[in-house]
Amino acid sequence: MTTSTMTIARSELILGGQKSGKSSRAEQLAAEWSISDPQHEVMMIATAQAGDAEMKVRIELHRLLRQKKLPRCQTIEETIEIAKVIEQYSDPKRFLLIDCLTLWLSNFLSPPPEQNNASPSDLAASFLQAHSALLNAIHACRGPIVLVSNEIGQGVIPLGAETRYFVDQLGLLNQVVAQACERVTLMVAGCPIYIKGTA
Secondary structure, three states: OEOOOOEOOOEEEEEEOOOOOHHHHHHHHHHHHHHHOOOOEEEEEEOOOOOOHHHHHHHHHHHHHHHHHOOOOEEEEOOOOHHHHHHHHOOOOEEEEEEOHHHHHHHHHOOOHHHOOOOHHHHHHHHHHHHHHHHHHHHHOOOOEEEEEEOOOOOOOOOOHHHHHHHHHHHHHHHHHHHHOOEEEEEEOOEEEEEEOOO
């Protein structure tokens, strides 16, 4: 699958720190896919939850910027069942963009208080099931799929046990998703570094 300026992998994981250019890179790939064929579609699966006023503003800003870059992009907001959405909308002519796995993990491990009735072991078991379903959905996806996630394990080890657990779980999630994807790209200051696969 190629576009006018870059090759689009069948599946790609884009990693990076905060404001490293992860989402912009994913949207650039989606835009290239969209303009390469009038029948091509782009669908974004957004995992963010607007838990406070700052997050609501951040989400709305992302929507406005995305509308400019990808005016024909459809957006589905799904905080938990992203594997089911991938399976439902997978199509050879459709580019799926999942942004992001970090917030998806956070939704599992830190649910809102009104939904926080499950024990930690139940939450972990539920996440492992969703984890497996996501990998299966990536492998079975019939069109290109790009997943965005944060690289947060390169700094100081956090003091809090919950934060350490989250960093560990995100690192493990990134590893298995990277194994499932054809290409893995690390974004540093807006520049892509190809960790797996070719440019």
